[in-house]
Amino acid sequence: MSIEVKDISKVYGDQKALDHISFSVKSAEIVGFLGPNGAGKSTMMKILTTYINPTEGKAKVNDFDINTSKHNVQKSVGYLPEHNPLYTELYVREYLNFNADVYKVKKQRIEEVIEMTGLTPEAHKKIGQLSKGYRQRVGLANALLHNPDVLILDEPTTGLDPNQLVDIRNLIKTIGKEKTVFLSTHIMQEVEAMCDRVIIINKGKIVADKHLADLREDQEQIVIVEFDYRVEDAFLLKLPKVIKVKNTNGFVYEITFSTKKDMRSHVFDFAHDNDLKIIQLNQKNTSLESLFRELTS
Numbered sequence: 541m542s543i544e545v546k547d548i549s550k551v552y553g554d555q556k557a558l559d560h561i562s563f564s565v566k567s568a569e570i571v572g573f574l575g576p577n578g579a580g581k582s583t584m585m586k587i588l589t590t591y592i593n594p595t596e597g598k599a600k601v602n603d604f605d606i607n608t609s610k611h612n613v614q615k616s617v618g619y620l621p622e623h624n625p626l627y628t629e630l631y632v633r634e635y636l637n638f639n640a641d642v643y644k645v646k647k648q649r650i651e652e653v654i655e656m657t658g659l660t661p662e663a664h665k666k667i668g669q670l671s672k673g674y675r676q677r678v679g680l681a682n683a684l685l686h687n688p689d690v691l692i693l694d695e696p697t698t699g700l701d702p703n704q705l706v707d708i709r710n711l712i713k714t715i716g717k718e719k720t721v722f723l724s725t726h727i728m729q730e731v732e733a734m735c736d737r738v739i740i741i742n743k744g745k746i747v748a749d750k751h752l753a754d755l756r757e758d759q760e761q762i763v764i765v766e767f768d769y770r771v772e773d774a775f776l777l778k779l780p781k782v783i784k785v786k787n788t789n790g791f792v793y794e795i796t797f798s799t800k801k802d803m804r805s806h807v808f809d810f811a812h813d814n815d816l817k818i819i820q821l822n823q824k825n826t827s828l829e830s831l832f833r834e835l836t837s
Contacts, residue, residue: 560596589613620683716734747835762794766821804821
């Protein structure tokens with residue numbers, strides 16, 4: 541296992557940030573670590589990077605104990621914290637060169653991570669001149685500089701615009717083909733797009749640990765449809781496999797089906813057969829979002 545956590549607890553005064561947490565992450569697996577604010581996500585990540593010590597319990601990263609082999613753990617881990625700490629007055633290559641000296645890695649590795657993270661067009665600029673998306677790339681490049689086997693990323697897509705989100709998401713997925721990626725986020729769509737598995741934490745305890753494939757097997761489906769006039773809910777309940785119908789706004793309806801099969805064609809045919817004009821028709825995947833709300837509310 542790349543990461544093994546056994547019965548980890550962390551207490552700050554009277555507050556228990558982590559309460560006997562246990563889980564493991566396999567090599568070359570992308571795992572999303574989810575939870576509401578204050579659930580203990582960042583605390584767990586700081587423990588895995590040896591930044592802080594647990595109050596109780598044990599953990600290993602690449603078979604190195606976080607308590608007795610801290611230096612080896614640090615060499616095995618690439619860490620991107622939530623608030624990406626960068627020297628904004630330095631040029632991109634200058635910053636990576638500084639950290640290459642710290643890690644004692646060959647300077648040719650700087651160009652490799654610049655290319656890997658798509659930084660080439662901006663590598664001649666000062667970090668302070670870069671967009672949020674490119675600053676995240678610099679943080680990722682730095683985390684990859686010493687070629688670690690495990691990447692720990694704390695909210696890596698926070699504050700990015702839609703185009704930057706797609707770029708960073710694709711980069712993380714590519715990295716995850718060879719390295720173990722353990723990332724925290726509160727954005728459900730990012731987990732579904734990137735991760736193989738999700739661990740949900742609430743109030744310091746793990747409340748779910750599931751593979752995304754298993755979640756998709758059980759999912760319900762919501763179709764959002766807007767007609768050109770008001771339709772009675774009872775009328776739409778005649779559709780096959782309908783669980784419930786909700787009028788959300790004006791002529792917009794959310795229709796929940798008890799199947800993962802795409803039901804949009806059935807809604808379209810139903811509208812055609814009953815002389816209804818469709819203004820919009822979309823599908824909404826709510827499986828992970830519903831589970832998260834159920835377990836953390």
